[in-house]
Amino acid sequence: xxxxxxxxxxxxxxxxxxxxxxxxxxxxxxxxxxxxxxxxxxxxxxxxxxxxxxxxxxxxxxxxxxxxxxxxxxxxxxxxxxxxxxxxxxxxxxxxxxxxxxxxxxxxxxxxxxxxxxxxxxxxxxxxxxxxxxxxxxxxxxxxxxxxxxxxxxxxxxxxxxxxxxxxxxxxxxxxxxxxxxxxxxxxxxxxxxxxxxxxxxxxxxxxxxxxxxxxxxxxxxxxxxxxxxxxxxxxxxxxxxxxxxxxxxxxxxxxxxxxxxxxxxxxxxxxxxxxxxxxxxxxxxxxxxxxxxxxxxxxxxxxxxxxxxxxxxxxxxxxxxxxxxxxxxxxxxxxxxxxxxxxxxxxxxxxxxxxxxxxxxxxxxxxxxxxxxxxxxxxxxxxxxxxxxxxxxxxxxxxxxxxxxxxxxxxxxxxxxxxxxxxxxxxxxxxxxxxxxxxxxxxxxxxxxxxxxxxxxxxxxxxxxxxxxxxxxxxxxxxxxxxxxxxxxxxxxxxxxxxxxxxxxxxxxxxxxxxxxxxxxxxxxxxxxxxxxxxxxxxxxxxxxxxxxxxxxxxxxxxxxxxxxxxxxxxxxxxxxxxxxxxxxxxxxxxxxxxxxxxxxxxxxxxxxxxxxxxxxxxxxxxxxxxxxxxxxxxxxxxxxxxxxxxxxxxxxxxxxxxxxxxxxxxxxxxxxxxxxxxxxxxxxxxxxxxxxxxxxxxxxx
Numbered sequence: 124x125x126x127x128x129x130x131x132x133x134x135x136x137x138x139x140x141x142x143x144x145x146x147x148x149x150x151x152x153x154x155x156x157x158x159x160x161x162x163x164x165x166x167x168x169x170x171x172x173x174x175x176x177x178x179x180x181x182x183x184x185x186x187x188x189x190x191x192x193x194x195x196x197x198x199x200x201x202x203x204x205x206x207x208x209x210x211x212x213x214x215x216x217x218x219x220x221x222x223x224x225x226x227x228x229x230x231x232x233x234x235x236x237x238x239x240x241x242x243x244x245x246x247x248x249x250x251x252x253x254x255x256x257x258x259x260x261x262x263x264x265x266x267x268x269x270x271x272x273x274x275x276x277x278x279x280x281x282x283x284x285x286x287x288x289x290x291x292x293x294x295x296x297x298x299x300x301x302x303x304x305x306x307x308x309x310x311x312x313x314x315x316x317x318x319x320x321x322x323x324x325x326x327x328x329x330x331x332x333x334x335x336x337x338x339x340x341x342x343x344x345x346x347x348x349x350x351x352x353x354x355x356x357x358x359x360x361x362x363x364x365x366x367x368x369x370x371x372x373x374x375x376x377x378x379x380x381x382x383x384x385x386x387x388x389x390x391x392x393x394x395x396x397x398x399x400x401x402x403x404x405x406x407x408x409x410x411x412x413x414x415x416x417x418x419x420x421x422x423x424x425x426x427x428x429x430x431x432x433x434x435x436x437x438x439x440x441x442x443x444x445x446x447x448x449x450x451x452x453x454x455x456x457x458x459x460x461x462x463x464x465x466x467x468x469x470x471x472x473x474x475x476x477x478x479x480x481x482x483x484x485x486x487x488x489x490x491x492x493x494x495x496x497x498x499x500x501x502x503x504x505x506x507x508x509x510x511x512x513x514x515x516x517x518x519x520x521x522x523x524x525x526x527x528x529x530x531x532x533x534x535x536x537x538x539x540x541x542x543x544x545x546x547x548x549x550x551x552x553x554x555x556x557x558x559x560x561x562x563x564x565x566x567x568x569x570x571x572x573x574x575x576x577x578x579x580x581x582x583x584x585x586x587x588x589x590x591x592x593x594x595x596x597x598x599x600x601x602x603x604x605x606x607x608x609x610x611x612x613x614x615x616x617x618x619x620x621x622x623x624x625x626x627x628x629x630x631x632x633x634x635x636x637x638x639x640x641x642x643x644x645x646x647x648x649x650x651x652x653x654x655x656x657x658x659x660x661x662x663x664x665x666x667x668x669x670x671x672x673x674x675x676x677x678x679x680x681x682x683x684x685x686x687x688x689x690x691x692x693x694x695x696x697x698x699x700x701x702x703x704x705x706x707x708x709x710x711x712x713x714x715x716x717x718x719x720x721x722x723x724x725x726x727x728x729x730x731x732x733x734x735x736x737x738x739x740x741x742x743x744x745x746x747x748x749x750x751x752x753x754x755x756x757x758x759x760x761x762x763x764x765x766x767x768x769x770x771x772x773x774x775x776x777x778x779x780x781x782x783x784x785x786x787x788x789x790x791x792x793x794x795x796x797x798x799x800x801x802x803x804x805x806x807x808x809x810x811x812x813x814x815x816x817x818x819x820x821x822x823x824x825x826x
Contacts, residue, residue, distance in 0.1 A: 156407035204301035232281035236613035404494025429773030466735035472678035549713035579787035610655035733798035740806035
């Protein structure tokens with residue numbers, strides 16, 4: 124393969140018109156395809172949704188409650204709080220603003236069977252006797268006659284027999300607090316329009332409060348908004364602010380690093396051209412598979428720059444140690460191509476996932492890396508200067524341990540052994556929980572993956588407190604997962620019992636207690652005609668996310684190992700290249716467990732990126748070791764320099780997110796710092812250690 128690629132290089136070197144004409148013919152359709160790609164901002168594309176899940180999710184998002192903004196007014200007396208809400212209604216006459224909590228209870232009680240505890244069914248027969256019904260209605264009458272509980276009338280009309288516990292709703296009457304419920308006309312996920320709406324509401328509220336004197340406002344008088352649209356807007360704003368700050372800082376640091384390593388600006392432009400072509404190629408190929416892609420795919424795909432920059436870096440760094448560009452290409456081709464194939468294979472492992480955004484990410488990542496390597500093989504060598512400026516060497520702190528040039532004869536054996544010993548210790552640490560019994564291990568088990576999307580939501584402490592309080596009012600059993608079982612319990616009961624007989628008994632007892640005849644019509648309709656709604660099975664979704672986590676690790680490992688075996692055509696050499704990646708994951712997982720860190724639906728994507736970087740580094744180290752053994756020529760220093768530069772770029776570009784405030788972005792930075800530090804350490808220490816035990820062939824110099 125190397126000989127064929129070198130023949131192409133020689134041909135294009137003497138037929139430059141073919142090179143530039145061919146490049147132009149390729150660029151035109153790539154640009155056209157990339158420009159026709161459209162974007163959306165739906166984070167649900169990253170979830171492994173079945174068709175039934177998508178239908179249930181669409182049904183949920185279409186409900187009024189999903190698009191609801193709750194205004195909380197605290198401080199002052201009740202009349203003043205109501206006056207503030209009424210003033211807001213006047214200023215926003217086009218919005219539906221309600222102060223009646225019963226609006227929130229109606230949708231909840233429409234699905235009452237989902238919220239009936241299992242033990243209630245055991246007592247259903249006794250609950251529907253005349254005596255039990257009379258007692259329940261007497262209790263309802265007492266509740267409604269108690270001051271401050273009139274908002275429970277909807278709950279009692281829909282559930283006169285108390286099949287669902289009302290204690291959670293009675294906490295609604297918090298002192299010095301009033302509520303208004305605002306329905307956003309834009310739904311819960313359209314952040315752009317909701318941002319303008321929320322800004323307008325906040326402006327009106329600020330104006331209303333500023334017109335009040337401190338005495339009128341009351342001690343601690345505040346107005347604030349909560350709800351799904353508010354949280355979505357806050358998350359979008361926090362992500363944009365964090366991104367702006369971190370990207371600006373990382374660009375400055377990366378440019379400074381490259382400018383230091385490559386004094387000539389021409390080299391910086393060549394790196395930029397290579398990665399830009401790869402990016403364009405990736406977008407164009409993605410457009411062939413889908414007309415619309417999540418904007419977050421391209422945002423996360425920016426991490427790929429840290430991998431794609433490997434290819435031009437290796438060529439430009441290695442050129443400083445050779446006499447011609449052709450020699451550079453000849454010595455670097457093999458590790459470049461093998462590393463590219465294994466990394467592309469790892470990203471293609473995302474394609475079988477059921478999450479559409481993950482599939483798109485796999486296509487984009489694989490295509491971008493293919494486009495970059497093609498540019499680096501066929502175009503970049505013809506743009507490289509025949510007389511490059513010297514490279515400023517970048518040294519790692521570990522070189523103080525006298526690991527000189529990573530040559531076999533003078534590698535620091537003690538440091539390598541220490542790395543292996545620590546790895547064994549980490550492995551035992553990871554295995555220890557599985558040795559314990561389930562009771563000793565604890566209910567939390569040893570899961571390294573947190574599938575709950577709420578863990579990556581950005582909320583202030585006050586917002587979290589408000590959301591928790593409101594959830595306890597509007598949906599006290601929000602986490603119910605056994606919807607199908609509850610629905611079957613309800614329908615099977617009424618298949619064997621006569622609803623009309625129960626209705627007649629309730630009407631008779633209600634008349635004697637003093638209720639109107641049709642006051643419980645919602646409950647009658649429920650037991651006559653209730654049908655289960657399509658339910659978004661969150662427990663099944665979380666299990667799917669956990670399965671994806673396991674799949675990504677196993678699939679990436681198998682794909683990379685098989686490609687290494689096929690490429691090196693030697694099982695021992697393939698193992699030498701693969702073992703550092705296995706050890707890296709032992710370190711990464713052990714460190715994360717040690718500090719209580721977890722993967723989530725966002726930073727799990729970095730598992731593939733880190734694996735892709737790790738195999739590139741180890742492949743270059745192994746290729747360098749093999750080259751030195753075959754020829755006796757020292758080649759590891761230049762490979763080392765490009766590896767260090769690549770790792771530093773990745774650490775700066777993504778690791779800078781450790782300073783982000785948004786939990787999802789912060790987690791990306793933490794995982795990158797841990798992962799890239801570990802894979803770099805393993806790549807430069809483990810292969811030389813293992814290579815000592817590789818038998819030499821008769822025609823090879825002994826190590």
